[in-house]
Amino acid sequence: xxxxxxxxxxxxxxxxSMVMMDVAVSSVQDQNIETYEDTITGVIGLAGTHKGVLAxxxxxxxxxxxxxNFLGMEIxxxxxxxxxxxxxxxxxxxxxxxxxxxxxxxxxxLSLPSTISGxxxxxxxxxxxxxxxxxxxxxxxxFYVELQLxx
Amino acid sequence: MNILKTDLHGAIIATAQEIFSTMIFLDIEExxxxxxxxxxxxxxxxxxxxxxxDIRGSIELHFPRETAVAITSQFLGMDVMQIDExxxxxxxxxxxxxxxxxxxxxxxxxxxxxxxIPTTVIGKAxxxxxxxxxxxxxxxxxxxxxxxLADMKYVCNS
Numbered sequence: 662x663x664x665x666x667x668x669x670x671x672x673x674x675x676x677x678s679m680v681m682m683d684v685a686v687s688s689v690q691d692q693n694i695e696t697y698e699d700t701i702t703g704v705i706g707l708a709g710t711h712k713g714v715l716a717x718x719x720x721x722x723x724x725x726x727x728x729x730n731f732l733g734m735e736i737x738x739x740x741x742x743x744x745x746x747x748x749x750x751x752x753x754x755x756x757x758x759x760x761x762x763x764x765x766x767x768x769x770x771l772s773l774p775s776t777i778s779g780x781x782x783x784x785x786x787x788x789x790x791x792x793x794x795x796x797x798x799x800x801x802x803x804f805y806v807e808l809q810l811x812x
Numbered sequence: 813m814n815i816l817k818t819d820l821h822g823a824i825i826a827t828a829q830e831i832f833s834t835m836i837f838l839d840i841e842e843x844x845x846x847x848x849x850x851x852x853x854x855x856x857x858x859x860x861x862x863x864x865x866d867i868r869g870s871i872e873l874h875f876p877r878e879t880a881v882a883i884t885s886q887f888l889g890m891d892v893m894q895i896d897e898x899x900x901x902x903x904x905x906x907x908x909x910x911x912x913x914x915x916x917x918x919x920x921x922x923x924x925x926x927x928x929i930p931t932t933v934i935g936k937a938x939x940x941x942x943x944x945x946x947x948x949x950x951x952x953x954x955x956x957x958x959x960x961l962a963d964m965k966y967v968c969n970s
Binding site: 706707714 | 858928931942944
């Protein structure tokens with residue numbers, strides 16, 4: 662299975678089982694977003710036999726819904742709970758990607774997850790990295806999962 | 813395994829000073845953090861790099877626009893006027909070099925760490941955060957024309 666399909670399967674599984682939210686690959690297949698607006702990005706580094714970065718870019722309103730599902734309460738503004746939830750999503754996705762790229766994930770170490778949140782920002786990695794970029798739709802909007810691997 | 817915060821603070825300063833002096837030909841000094849903590853500069857470019865192994869974490873460099881442009885101009889030996897691809901690449905490379913220096917510092921302490929790849933965030937009105945409970949070392953640097961912040965967050969695996 663291609664890595665793109667494996668990331669799709671991992672994302673759908675995490676959202677279904679952990680976030681209790683139905684998600685599907687978006688019909689609009691953007692391959693790049695220059696500027697994220699009112700968005701939060703969860704990011705985690707992969708180091709070892711494969712070096713790279715896994716990121717999930719989530720519009721604020723979608724992030725509030727995800728966090729609300731996680732915690733079982735209504736979330737209407739950016740709080741540390743939202744940042745922690747999106748960081749944890751990056752961590753879970755990173756864990757899955759680690760296992761996809763290396764048997765039992767033993768040759769890859771994950772960094773700590775971080776989040777970037779703001780009104781307007783671009784997210785860039787090094788030139789020449791191999792990029793997989795997948796938009797997903799959920800009830801509240803579209804979010805993006807991105808994997809960049811050094812060639 | 814134990815990395816003392818004070819040792820790490822010193823290692824970040826030594827590594828950053830060496831890289832700036834040998835690669836960019838700029839002298840940098842640790843700034844008085846209190847002055848900037850009360851009056852945080854507006855950062856518009858952040859380069860970040862994660863690492864994993866016996867120690868997991870990330871190093872982030874946060875730059876105001878003028879500092880990023882000035883450092884890149886000096887680094888490339890040409891006048892850079894605005895945040896462009898060159899600035900993005902140069903600041904990512906700077907994070908990579910500083911993380912490489914810290915990896916060597918960890919190795920001296922028998923602490924294994926592997927590096928991820930750098931990412932650069934460019935924008936306005938954004939903030940970054942790591943998971944709760946991570947250790948943190950923040951150092952403001954003054955470099956001729958401006959200041960920047962090195963912000964390292966980490967957890968040691970026992």
